[in-house]
Amino acid sequence: MEGFRFERVTLHRSDLRAPFPRRFRARLEGGTVEELTRRAKYLLARVSSGDTLLMHLGMSGSFRIELGGQDGRDRAGDAGRHDHVVFHMSSGATVFFNDPRRFGVMDLLSPAALAAHPALSGLGPEPLSPEFDGAALAGACRGKKTSLKTALMDQRVVAGLGNIYVSEALHVAKLSPHRQASTIATPSGRPRDSAHRLAAAIKKVLEVAVARTTADIYRESRFRVYDREGERCRQRGCLGSIRRRTQAGRSTFYCTKCQR
Numbered sequence: 001m002e003g004f005r006f007e008r009v010t011l012h013r014s015d016l017r018a019p020f021p022r023r024f025r026a027r028l029e030g031g032t033v034e035e036l037t038r039r040a041k042y043l044l045a046r047v048s049s050g051d052t053l054l055m056h057l058g059m060s061g062s063f064r065i066e067l068g069g070q071d072g073r074d075r076a077g078d079a080g081r082h083d084h085v086v087f088h089m090s091s092g093a094t095v096f097f098n099d100p101r102r103f104g105v106m107d108l109l110s111p112a113a114l115a116a117h118p119a120l121s122g123l124g125p126e127p128l129s130p131e132f133d134g135a136a137l138a139g140a141c142r143g144k145k146t147s148l149k150t151a152l153m154d155q156r157v158v159a160g161l162g163n164i165y166v167s168e169a170l171h172v173a174k175l176s177p178h179r180q181a182s183t184i185a186t187p188s189g190r191p192r193d194s195a196h197r198l199a200a201a202i203k204k205v206l207e208v209a210v211a212r213t214t215a216d217i218y219r220e221s222r223f224r225v226y227d228r229e230g231e232r233c234r235q236r237g238c239l240g241s242i243r244r245r246t247q248a249g250r251s252t253f254y255c256t257k258c259q260r
Contacts, residue, residue: 001045003035013086016104018056027036027108028087028152035140040123040159041209044114052114058103064096132158134196138185141195148184148198149177149247158172158202163250164226165205171225172201174235176259178245226255234256 009025019029031047038044045053062085085097085106097104109117125132125138129220140157141148151157152166161169170177175184175194224234229244233255240257
């Protein structure tokens with residue numbers, strides 16, 4: 001999409017999680033994608049018109065690219081039925097947005113609306129950015145009485161972390177998801193060793209996840225703790241087992257021995 005023009009935009013319904021904005025197709029068609037970036041779990045396509053196309057996959061959304069592809073209505077089976085948005089690009093590529101559960105989001109925002117967007121304003125640092133380190137994490141957790149797992153799920157602390165990789169990172173760092181978040185910082189907000197370990201672990205598990213380049217690899221991969229209740233811990237030398245508990249309505253997986 002980046003560097004190419006929207007020649008035609010096809011909508012097969014009037015909404016996803018929310019209705020498409022007014023004149024969505026007309027405002028996109030003829031515009032060029034000048035830059036494609038990401039903020040937390042949102043994809044941002046800056047268009048030559050000055051607007052930004054904001055996209056979120058939701059629970060079941062995915063993008064598919066076809067060269068010389070046909071309109072999604074003509075495809076057989078579930079793929080065609082759930083291809084709700086189709087971008088026909090000047091490169092000859094057709095980009096399909098498929099979303100069976102329709103929890104995805106697409107919006108088209110002016111610069112002012114983008115800056116004030118409730119999902120983007122107030123976000124914490126990107127976890128793979130140079131700005132995110134043990135000191136930044138400790139500062140964000142200073143004085144927090146909530147659990148470490150809950151704090152990491154707060155997008156104001158660090159942007160874009162989800163339930164699976166929070167559990168994975170805490171296991172790599174050997175930190176209990178139940179410990180108080182403030183314990184990784186001194187009273188003045190300086191990072192303890194646990195803050196540095198946790199920041200490094202977050203980067204590590206995300207870098208491994210990004211390296212899994214296909215959905216098949218993702219589905220076949222086994223996590224360290226997530227969805228492994230009752231199995232032996234994978235930390236070298238640990239004899240513990242993986243337990244599952246519910247925190248803030250989400251499943252947390254952790255080792256009973258090495259995570260403290």
